Amino acid sequence: MTAHHNDTNTDTNTDTNNDTDTDTDLDTFRTELQRLRSLDVPTHGGSTFAYVYDSGRPDVDGLGLEALAMFGESNGLDPTAFPSLLAMERDLVAMAGEFTGAPAGFVGTVTSGGTESILLAVQTARDARPDVSNPSMVIPSTAHAAFHKAAHYFGVRAVVVPVGADHRADVDAMAAAIDGSTVLLVGSAPSYAHGVIDPIEALGRLALDRGVRLHVDACIGGWVLPFLDTAAPWNLGVAGVTSLSVDLHKYAYTPKGVSVLLHRDPSLRLPQFFACADWPGYTMLNSTTQSTRSGGPLAAAWAVTRAHGRSGYAELARRAHRAAVTFADAVPEPLEVVAAPESTLVAVASRDPQVDVLVVVDEMQARGHYVQAQLAYGDTPATMHLSMSAASLDVIDAVIAALRESVEAARELGPVTVDPGLAEAARSLDPATLSDADFDGLIALAGLAADGGQPALPTRMAEVNALLSVATPALRERLLVAFLDRLTR
Known part of the structure; x- marks a missing residue:
């Protein structure tokens, strides 16, 4: 868990009298909104390394916000009432399929975020196998926590398999964990915690051999890896991959929250849909877990992705990756990079117990660089995690300088001890x-x-x-x- 480094009173108990008259000065509320917004970490500038992503293109960001407002009151519940949203969804799915090697005949759905995409992938795999009474999924220990949430929600038991020393999925161990209840295998491209790509080709062969689905969680990498020459095979072009998720509100740099869930063909996606006519109201028909959903984020994503285009995203991906590599190469002793960054993520641990990486995190935040603490898990020590954006490259020298200062400050403060x-x-x-x-x-x-x-x-x-x-x-x-x-x- 992390917190913002400010001492500002976060009391939001303002006068919200519903009996306001026409003399109400709306600027009062705008001022209060600005005050509340000042409590948060900055969303632009390249020095917030978690939760938000900055392209460094304020003109395109502005276009996205215009679209967000323009379609904010539209409703994706019924495409016959809002055909504009259907048209934009088709365009977004087409671009996602192009970027992720989807074969002819693929289909996709726009969701509210990576967690919803993962939830739907698990629910769909479960519902495609009604013959399995106690379904399970085999996941590496580095799979995103959203898979555990899906297990909790949908009763699909998560069989967690330890990863190898390189933090990648252990294919042989996953093969040994498959049994008659297995409805899904999972791989990451890359895993969030360490930023490495699982052996998707080997997992695809395993999935084909055992006749089970394979979902690739490319939520954080799917809009970057297409443009990096170093990326190992990871996408829907790999035989055996049946579905893939990619978030647009990460490295497509769109406003929150938009993700895309792709399936190799329509038959694989069909169990995802929900319909209910057994009540006296309208027949409910949903492609996602939501019914009513604002068209604003979808429209914003459509506008932003069109504005950047393929060539723009290629440059943004290279900049974010260069920032990650530059930072990783400059990490000072006694810190060490857990794994060479294969996309835009960097995790850093400490080899010296006198330099506590959790203290380094605090010191970085005190210097205006919001980084994320990852707590110890199993044999993996606590780490400092950074998700680089394209805009991070512009400030990377200042970030590295702050890291050196933070390491020395942590050395002077000493490690945190627990009674x-x-x-x-x-x-x-x-x-x-x-x-x-x-x-x-x-x-x-x-x-x-x-x-x-x-x-x-x-x-x-x-x-x-x-x-x-x-x-x-x-x-x-x-x-x-x-x-x-x-x-x-």
Whole structure:
């Protein structure tokens, strides 16, 4: 978990009297919106390395926002009422298919984001096999957490297989995990945590041999890898790949939230659709998990992708990749890059226990560069994660200089330590046995509560993340759920 490095009061309890009259000054609300927006990390400038992506083209960004507003009140629920959205969706799917090596006859659907695309891929694989009473999917341990969410939602058991020493899917281990309940295999291009591409060709052969579907999660790489000469085979052009997801609100640089889920042919996609006529209202017909969905993000994506075009995206991809490689090559001792960046992602660990990478994350954020902490998992230590954008190349020298300063500051501060008794408790506590009051106490111990016990966003996260790192994944999940619950009350 990460937090924004500011001390600004985030109280949003403003006067929202619904009885306003025509004399209301709307600029008052615009001013308040600007104040609230100032609390957030910047979405442009190239120094926010998580959650947002910056092309460095404000003119194209402006076009996207115009389209977002123009179609914000349209509704993708019914294409007969809004045929414009259907036309734009077809165009987006066609471009995604072109970029990802889709064969003739492929089909696709625009979704709200990568998680929804993954959810639909899992749901479709499940519903395509009604003969399997207890379906499962075989996924590498580096597969995105959205697959675990899909398992939770749809009752498709996730069989998690450890990856190899190179952080890539272990094909032999995945083959051994397949049984009669398996309805889906998963590979990443690349995996989010380490930025490496799974052996998709070998997974495709395995999928064909065993007669199961193979989904490639290219949500973060699918709009970059087509333009990098170094990319290993990864897309729908690989035999055995039946579906692929790619997010446009990442490296297509469109406003949130737009993703595309592609299937090799219509028969593979058909179980994705939902229809219900067994009620007295309109016949519900959905291609995604949503019914009503604003046409704004779709229209914005259509406009932005047309404005950049293939040649524009080729240059943007090269710039983002160059930023990743430049940064990785400059990482100072005792930090080390976990894996050479194959796309735009860089994960950095520390070889020296006296230079705590979680402290480095805080120090980078204090210097205006928003990077992401990834907590320790299994044999993998905690890491600092950066998703480079095209605009990051313009500031990469300043980022590298800030990293060197942050390493020295972390060395002077020393590592974050967790009280041994608290660490042992974090490793041994069963979250199922804890009461609401127990979680209140743990939230306070984790440093996630302000005076009076109310939850608060901390300005530095190293101490919090150090405690979360020693907790079991189950306790970590429950503690953060409890914090989110209280934060949103």
